[in-house]
Amino acid sequence: MKGETKILVPMDFSECSENAFVFAMQLADKIKADLILMNVPDFDSSTMENFAFVVDEVEEKIEEAKNRIIKSMEKVVETTQKSLDRAPSIQIDVQIGKVEATICEAALRNQVDYIVMGTQGENSVFDKYLGSVASNVLKNAPCPVMVIPENTELAKKLVLGYATDFSDADPFEIWKAMKLFKPFQPTIKCVHFNEQQDNNEDKIEELKRYFAETSPEFNVELYSLPVQDKVKDMSNFIEEHDINTLVMYKPKRSFFETIFHNSYTQKMAKHSKIPLLVFKER
Secondary structure (H helix, E strand, O other): OOEEEEEEEEOOHHHHHHHHHHHHHHHHHHHHHEEEEEEEEOOOOOOOOOOHHHHEEEEEEHHHHHHHHHHHHHHHHHHHHHOOOOOOOEEEEEOOOHHHHHHHHHHHHHOOEEEEEOOOOOOOHHHHHHHHHHHHHHHHOOOEOOOOOOOOOOOOOOEEEEEEEOOOOOOOOOOOHHHHHHHHOOEEEEEOOOOOOOOHHHHHHHHHHHHHHHOOEEEEEEEEEEEOOHHHHHHHHHHHHHHHOOEEEOOOOOOOOOOOHHHHHHHHHHHOOOOOEEEEEO
């Protein structure tokens, strides 16, 4: 039987991943979670001629990675522990393999509830925001993933943003986000960008009634807005409503299909400077 909530934090010893570790520490403190710090050392498996040499090299890299994680852990714990109510339990996990697949396998093996990872990358528009590793983990992880831009701190008062297309999944995904962040007493601001200029008052009222009846303790606000440029409109909505965390839903059939077209998702990812939490269809 599962006990505490578990958060997996992949680390590559960059400032970006260390910042995500700090973020995860602060989050774990509030939601009473334990942490697993993970590193996948860089290893060239093509040099397999001398098996004994390869085994020695693997062991050496694993030991080196463990030592580096311990140093990072000591540094972060020292700088954050005074501000925490509860120091989370921290486990170290070092595995050899392809980075993205190994992270996802570790999440599954350890029955992880969330992955929290920093953003860093060099390739596509999406990768420039999320990093190639983070974007692949997002696609394949068995649990929700939270990606943290560089230099981002966990806000003391959370205002969550969620773009709705009135899908059947939306009420449950919104409820999950509110439940996760309940210790922060969050507000969630749901926006529907009305491309067809339809009258959606009935759908908005239905969502309002749903949360008023099922979760009256949650502060859920709903907006229906005309759309001209989706990226600018969403960016303006985030700024005007002081949103500091973006929540999205990833269905199985395609990448964020029920919320945005892929091109729009990529553009939003590029422009967003706030943490992004992605719930996935089971």
